[in-house]
Amino acid sequence: MKDKNRRQKKGPAVTGAARSGERVRQGSPIRNGDAKPQAGAVAKHAGGSRGEPSRRKDVGAAAAKTVPERVSRAAASQVPEPQRKLIVRTGDKPAERVPVILETAGTDDYRLIDSGAGEKLEQYGPYRIVRPEAQALWPRSLPASVWEKADAVFTGDTDEDGMGRWRFSGDALGETWPMRLLDTDFHGRFTAFRHVGVFPEQLAHWSWMKARIEAAGRPLKVLNLFGYTGVASLVAARAGAEVTHVDASKKAIGWARENQALGRGEALPIRWICEDAMKFILREERRGSRYDIILADPPKFGRGPNGEVWQLFDSLPLMLDVCREILAPDDAALVLTAYSIRASFYSIHELMRETMRGRGGLVESGELVIREGGTDGRTTGRALSTSLFSRWTSA
Ligand SMILES: C[S@@+](CC[C@H](N)C(=O)[O-])C[C@H]1O[C@@H](n2cnc3c(N)ncnc32)[C@H](O)[C@@H]1O
Numbered sequence: 329m330k331d332k333n334r335r336q337k338k339g340p341a342v343t344g345a346a347r348s349g350e351r352v353r354q355g356s357p358i359r360n361g362d363a364k365p366q367a368g369a370v371a372k373h374a375g376g377s378r379g380e381p382s383r384r385k386d387v388g389a390a391a392a393k394t395v396p397e398r399v400s401r402a403a404a405s406q407v408p409e410p411q412r413k414l415i416v417r418t419g420d421k422p423a424e425r426v427p428v429i430l431e432t433a434g435t436d437d438y439r440l441i442d443s444g445a446g447e448k449l450e451q452y453g454p455y456r457i458v459r460p461e462a463q464a465l466w467p468r469s470l471p472a473s474v475w476e477k478a479d480a481v482f483t484g485d486t487d488e489d490g491m492g493r494w495r496f497s498g499d500a501l502g503e504t505w506p507m508r509l510l511d512t513d514f515h516g517r518f519t520a521f522r523h524v525g526v527f528p529e530q531l532a533h534w535s536w537m538k539a540r541i542e543a544a545g546r547p548l549k550v551l552n553l554f555g556y557t558g559v560a561s562l563v564a565a566r567a568g569a570e571v572t573h574v575d576a577s578k579k580a581i582g583w584a585r586e587n588q589a590l591g592r593g594e595a596l597p598i599r600w601i602c603e604d605a606m607k608f609i610l611r612e613e614r615r616g617s618r619y620d621i622i623l624a625d626p627p628k629f630g631r632g633p634n635g636e637v638w639q640l641f642d643s644l645p646l647m648l649d650v651c652r653e654i655l656a657p658d659d660a661a662l663v664l665t666a667y668s669i670r671a672s673f674y675s676i677h678e679l680m681r682e683t684m685r686g687r688g689g690l691v692e693s694g695e696l697v698i699r700e701g702g703t704d705g706r707t708t709g710r711a712l713s714t715s716l717f718s719r720w721t722s723a
Contacts (some may be wrong), residue, residue, distance in 0.1 A: 351596045392488070401669045405454040411610055414649050419686025422720060426677060428694035430532035431711065434701035438528045441703055442475070442688040443712055444468030451518045452524055455479040459522050462711065468711060469700070482522040494518045506590065510534055513591035517583065525557045525583065529714040533663050534563045537621060540661065541567040545595075548620040549656070551612075553605045553647075554630070558584025558598075560623055565596035569621070573601045574608050576632045603633025606643060609650045611659050618656045625665040640669060644676075648683040660722045665696065667715040676718040693718040 358647065434440065439451040443464040450457050458481040468475065480501060484492010494501075504515040509531060541564060548595035550569040552561045557580060561573040575581055581602045588594060601608060605626070613634050624647065630638040637643075644666075651662055662684075666676050677693035696717055702708025 347511060364615070411606070412613075412650070414645055414652075417685035418650075420688075421681040422687065422689045422691045424677070424681060425690060425692040426632060426694060427673065429690045429711075430536075430694065430696050430717065432529050432531045432696070434699075434705040435509060435531070435557045437631055438526075438711060439530075439701045440528075440698045440709075442468055442470040442700055443710065445633075447475075448712065449475055450528075452526075453505050455501065455505065455516070457524065458482065463713060465712065469699050470703065474703060480518065484522070492522065493518050495584075509559065510538060510563050512559060513593075514557065514559050514562065514567055514587035515583070515590060517557070522633070526559055527556075527625075527699050527714070530560065530665070532696055533623065533665070533717070533719075534560055537623070537661075538563055538567045540621065541569045544568070544620070545657075547591040547606060549618065551619040551622045551654070552601055553609070553622065553624040554626045555584065555623075556580050556625075558587050558600075561598050562587060562591065562593055562596065564621075565593065565598050566591075570597045572619070574601045574603055574605050576602065576604055576630060576636075576711060578602050578633070602633060604634065604636040604638070606638065606650075607636060609647065609654060612696065613650050613653045619654055620656045620659060621661045621663070622651050622655065623663050624651065628668050628710065645679060645683075648679060652683050652687070655722075658722065662720045663717065664719070665715050665717045669716075671716070673716040673718065676716055682719055687722065689720055689722040691718060693722045703706045 379509055434451075437451075437453050441449045441451055441456070443449065443461055444467045446460060446462060446464055447468075448461040448464055449470070450459070453689075456478045458475060458478045460482065476496070479497055481495045481497075482492055483495050501518070504517045504525075507514055507516045507526065509528070510528070513526055516545055526563060537550070537560070548564075548569045550564040550571045552558075552564070552571060552573045555561050555573040555575045556577075561571045561584065562595065565571045573581075573584060575584070581600050585600060588596065588598065603626075615643070626638060626640055626647070627645070628640045633640070648662070648664070655662060662679065662680070664676055671695045673695060677691060680691045680693065694717065695713050696715045697711040697713050699711050700711060
């Protein structure tokens with residue numbers, strides 16, 4: 329199967345000119361392949377320590393009041409007044425567990441083979457791919473002869489979000505190829521911003537979510553905000569959940585639907601919604617909708633389909649506040665990932681605990697890392713950090 333998929337002699341090398349909805353790991357705000365930011369444009373990607381400085385807006389503190397009250401926290405900032413004010417949360421903060429390091433090791437279709445000297449070598453389905461990796465400060469473990477055999481190398485700006493092009497060692501490869509993770513089929517994809525249509529470090533969250541859905545004994549309602557190519561939505565639906573997937577990029581939603589079709593998942597209960605994530609959850613709050621699990625993997629900067637601006641440091645407090653309101657009253661979970669921001673996991677950890685005051689449960693926060701596995705997938709190598717996360721569970 330793997331050999332069969334090697335080198336489909338198809339389209340030209342993919343350049344940085346025409347992709348959207350891609351998660352980018354570092355640098356300045358990205359455009360969707362255009363000069364101007366458009367829907368779903370995202371800047372920076374993952375990794376606790378990756379990314380540029382960001383001004384932290386004052387999110388205030390939850391005052392010790394007995395009755396929830398709405399307060400404005402954006403007055404002193406230059407961002408537009410949010411559509412609804414933050415609720416002052418009272419009650420005890422949830423229990424905490426820190427630091428938690430969630431590690432992704434290799435699977436049949438994905439493996440971090442080696443890293444070092446500012447690059448990483450990974451196996452995505454049938455292909456070996458080399459991409460820049462600013463955090464790989466250490467030397468490579470494997471000899472140059474192994475790296476030189478890579479099928480595709482991303483060359484371009486050394487910035488994480490720099491556009492560039494893919495260089496292939498032989499004939500140009502097709503833009504997509506089939507992959508399978510957690511029993512879910514989807515396309516690997518050479519995109520313009522060095523990304524390949526899936527963020528494998530998310531496997532740690534996805535397998536946790538899958539187990540929770542399978543153990544529930546009823547169809548859980550899952551909301552996947554900033555859902556990109558839909559792999560998490562497909563994993564959740566296959567495990568038995570009813571899924572609402574929200575992303576601002578029409579193109580990303582199109583890729584997600586292609587992934588659904590690839591796995592013959594047309595009948596899966598997934599609502600694909602192309603909308604600004606904040607706008608969507610505010611509407612759900614007004615409607616009184618409830619979800620058992622909410623996943624949110626926001627970029628540092630992005631735009632909704634109508635130009636709505638998402639700035640993580642400005643928008644996250646309100647997003648979590650609204651998510652709390654649309655979580656089911658019992659047995660609920662909220663999983664947040666953040667990347668390419670200059671912040672410690674403690675900043676999202678403490679925000680999560682303040683937001684979830686009075687709801688009990690546990691907040692666990694830390695980093696998502698991927699462990700090198702060597703060419704055979706059996707060697708235990710170094711851990712590469714990709715992102716920060718914070719996860720609240722009611723029980
Ligand atoms: C980092 S990706 C999420 C990746 C996803 N968690 C995964 O692993 O497959 C970020 C996504 O946010 C979307 N996005 C950016 N701004 C948005 C906004 N304002 N509302 C909704 N989605 C947005 C982008 O189109 C992109 O698909």
